[in-house]
Amino acid sequence: MTTTTLAENFNQIGIIGRLESRSVEQSVLRLLQLLQQHNKQYCIEQSLADAMDVLDCPARDRQSLGQWADLIVVVGGDGTFLGAARDVARYEVPMLGINRGRLGFLTDIMPSEMETGLADVFRGEFQLEDRFLLQAKIIRNGDVVAQDCALNDVVLHPGQSIRMIEFDLFIDDQFVYSQKSDGLIVSTPTGSTAYALSAGGPLMHPNMHALVLVPMFPHSLNNRPIVVGAQAQLCIRIGHKNTLPPHVSLDAQNHLELAHGDELHISKYPQTVKLIHLKGHNYFETCRTKLGWGNRIENLERESDQ
Structure with missing residues (x-):
């Protein structure tokens, strides 16, 4: 259409x-x-x-x-x-x-x-973008006890505790790592300019069909952001050694509480957001304006006129 x-x-x-x-x-x-x-x-x-x-x-x-x-x-x-x-x-x-x-x-x-x-x-006369969301489900003893969706990110964090949390990460049923950190940010391309960016994650163009997983202050310096396909099925298993059960935040607005032994499942949401931009919208221009990137070409032209 x-x-x-x-x-x-x-x-x-x-x-x-x-x-x-x-x-x-x-x-x-x-x-x-x-x-x-x-x-x-x-x-x-x-x-x-x-x-x-x-x-x-x-x-x-x-x-x-x-x-x-x-x-x-x-x-x-x-x-x-x-x-x-x-x-x-x-x-x-x-x-x-x-x-x-x-x-x-x-x-x-x-x-x-x-x-x-x-x-x-x-x-x-406009541009139409499809932006996908994430669906987060908390599985407890085999049952879904809570679920919600997010357009920017799903964030696992310590909640009220100031201690690091321990969890195991699986992607498409394959074990990735056990991590001890302040948490994990799972971001869409839309959310890559938000919390994930402040945690050291990469910018992803909105047209990319991918997710980025950004560790938050990991105990090991070898842990780095991972980019996977948007169809990936993520499973985060919460360890029993955590002092207090961690929490899950969705777009920093909705919050879910986990229990020891829970599994957090994250996958692509079935429907998409159809975002309208005016004609001539330029993602990189938006980044230059909003993130304070240098306008090198404009500066050179200004210098040459002086």
Whole structure:
């Protein structure tokens, strides 16, 4: 399906946001005006509607919004987008982010671009990326006792303990190593610019179909990040020597608690997030801007003009 054909189906627009500042409220109100001008039906998530009592429009919870909408517009920062993506990923509805946060790797449309950006999207002039998620399951005595998904990363960490944790890692039923460390970050390409990056992991282009496993302060200096295919089945067995059971964090927002002897299974989530960028979006330009990479060519041109 072409982007033009896909855009023709953008008739019911769901709006998700977290009211953290006056700027978010202003962007939501402006967004509603623009959707009215484009003759689109729209519905706002219930929690945002409750926080903005000036609104007079239909509201639904996120699950219902995911089922109803042809397009989801997220107003906020990357954290807001992560939470929204996890909640509606099963419906595979395209998602567009209006940046009211700091970095904006996912919500990369600035408020000043909203008017022209929406017009371009409704004309089908946009780029569409499929971003895969991770599914984490905790297995206890052969039964699944907890599960959740993550777009950025699944992180095994000590929780309230300050001691290192011990665990065994298996990939596709093959033993990899026993490790003693502060934990392990399992990241998608989307999450490679987040926590995994700060722990020394590599940047992975969003088009890559791979996972990176980044040890957190391992006791052995020989432990290094490992990159595996996205279809890999990971199993982390929690040792009985840990003082306190470790925890699992998903996108640093949702948390699961492990018990001694549990297994943490991590695999690719069945559905993907369909992320919309404006035409001309450049991943490396985003990295230069957000991560402070040097603009060497621009500097050389500036020096030659002097």
